[in-house]
Amino acid sequence: MIRKILFTSIPILFLFNLFIVSAQSTTNIELLDIQKNKIITIPTNPEIQLETKKIIEEIDNIVKKINPIPDKGYIVKIPLTPSLQIENKWVTTLIDEVIIIIPEDEKPYLLIFDDESKPHFFTIKTEIDALLKTLNISL
Template structure:
C-alpha cells in the first residue's frame, strides 16, 4: 500500500516541479519514465520545439479521464521558446512549455498550464513519430 502511494506520487512530483521550474529559464527537455521513476534531460533545439508546436496546434478534444496520469509510459516536458499563444474553445493562454504524455497502451495526449497554472489535458490529431525521431527516442 505504501509502495503504491509512493510510486503514484512520482508523476505528481514531476508535475509539481513544473511550477518551481517555470519561473526559471527552461532550456532542456525532461523525459520521465513513469514506471522506472527516472528522468533524462536532453538539450532542446528548434526542430523539437517546431514539432511540439505542431502537436499543440492539432488539439482536437479534452482528455476525459478521472486520473489522466498513467501508471506506465513516458512524459516529455518540452519548453517553448518563445512562448506560444494558444487560443481554442477550451483555453486562451500563453504557453511556455508542453508535456506530452505517452501511456503504455493508449494514444498520447498533452498537458499544458494556462497563465494561472491551471492544468489542461488535451488529445491531438498529430502523430508523434516525427517528434520521437527528432528526440532520437524509441518506445
C-alpha cells in the same frame, strides 16, 4: 493502499516539480520514464520547437479521465522558445512549455498550464513519431 497512493503521487509530484523548475527558464527537454522514475535531459533545438508547435496545433479535445497520469509510459517536458499563444474552445493562454504524456498502451496527450497555473489535459489528432525521431527517442 498507502503504497498505491505513494506510487500514484510520484508522477504528480514530478509534474509539479516540472512546473516549478520551468519558472527558472530551462532550455532542456526532460524525459521521465514513469515506471523507472528516471529523467533524461535532452537539449532543445529549432526543429524540436517546430514539431512541438505542430502537435499543439492539433489539439482536438480534452482528456476525460479521472487520473490522466499513467502508471507506465513516459512524460516529456518541452520548453517553448518563444512562448506560444493557444486559443481554442477550452483555453486561451500563453504557454512556455508543453508536457506530452505517453501512456504505455494508449495514444499520447498533452498537459499545459494556463496563466493561472491551472492544468489542462488535451488529446491530439496527430502522431508524435516525427517529434520522437527528432528527439532521437525510441519508445
